[in-house]
Amino acid sequence: xxxxxxxxxxxxxxxxxxxxxxxxxxxxxxxxxxxxxxxxxxxxxxxxxxxxxxxxxxxxxxxxxxxxxxxxxxxxxxxxxxxxxxxxxxxxxxxxxxxxxxxxxxxxxxxxxxxxxxxxxxxxxxxxxxxxxxxxxxxxxxxxxxxxxxxxxxxx
Numbered sequence: 734x735x736x737x738x739x740x741x742x743x744x745x746x747x748x749x750x751x752x753x754x755x756x757x758x759x760x761x762x763x764x765x766x767x768x769x770x771x772x773x774x775x776x777x778x779x780x781x782x783x784x785x786x787x788x789x790x791x792x793x794x795x796x797x798x799x800x801x802x803x804x805x806x807x808x809x810x811x812x813x814x815x816x817x818x819x820x821x822x823x824x825x826x827x828x829x830x831x832x833x834x835x836x837x838x839x840x841x842x843x844x845x846x847x848x849x850x851x852x853x854x855x856x857x858x859x860x861x862x863x864x865x866x867x868x869x870x871x872x873x874x875x876x877x878x879x880x881x882x883x884x885x886x887x888x889x
Contacts, residue, residue, distance in 0.1 A: 751851065752850065752851065752860075752867050752870065753867070754866075754867055754868060754869060755866055755867065756866065756867045757865050757866050757867075758773060758780075758849075758860075758862065758865055758866070758867060759849065760772060760773055760774075761773050761845075761846045761849075763812065763839040763840060763841055763846060764839070764840055765837045765838055765839050765840065766828050766831035766832050766834065766837070766838045766840060767832060769837075771810065771837070771839050773810075773865075774865070775864045775865045776808055777808055777809075777810055777862055777865075778807070778808035778809065778861065778862050778863065778886075778887075778889075779804075779807060779808065779809035779810070779859065779860070779861060779862070779883075779886060780809075780810055780812065780850075780859075780860040780862060781804075781809060781810065781811045781812065781857050781858070781859055781860075782811075782812045782814070782847050782850050782852055782857065782858040782860070783811070783812070783813050783814065783847075783856075783857050783858075784814045784847055784852055784853070784854050784856075784858075785814065785817065785854045785855065786818070787854065787855040788813075788852075788854065788855060788856055788857050789813045789838075791856070791857050791873060791874070791875065791876045791879055792811055792813075792836075792857055792876075792879070793834070794876035794880075795876040795877075795879040795880040795883065796834075796835070796836050796880075796883075799835070799836075800835065801835040801836070803835075803836060803883075804836050804837065804883075805837070806888045806889060807883065807886040807887065807888055807889065808889050809883070809886065810837065810839060811836065811837065811838055811839060812839045812841055812846055812847055813838050813839065813840060813841065813847075814841045814844050814846075814847035814848075815827070815840055815841060815842055816841065816842060816843050816844035816847075823842075828840070850870075851870070852872060853872065855874065856872045856873060856874050857872065857873045857879055858870065858871075858872050859871050859872070859873060859879075859882065
């Protein structure tokens with residue numbers, strides 16, 4: 734019985750983050766690589782979340798050679814969890830390099846947003862939304878599959 738209780742206590746944080754279709758996502762606001770604020774709203778239809786640099790590299794590879802505004806045309810946003818990146822590295826190198834990207838990167842500097850959504854390191858979590866509610870979710874571990882999924886997403 735002690736082991737079952739201990740196991741349940743260990744799993745509770747994971748269960749707390751579980752999102753089910755129909756759940757409304759709590760609002761948040763993050764700054765992008767240009768220090769422009771973005772707030773999650775009912776118009777967002779695709780939320781991409783990368784928990785680490787490898788996940789962010791998948792998004793970068795999937796969006797390589799695509800025009801500026803590609804994500805916006807699909808009502809998609811990309812959140813990069815950079816909390817583990819040393820502040821000096823992010824300030825002097827990483828964020829200035831991101832300013833050359835042709836897409837917006839919402840920077841989760843303290844992990845408070847990315848931690849709300851399930852997902853694993855090295856992957857990109859795709860949350861499909863409708864009017865702020867979760868419709869479905871999936872994970873991508875390779876850039877070509879992510880790019881193919883984005884290409885089939887409705888454009889607005």
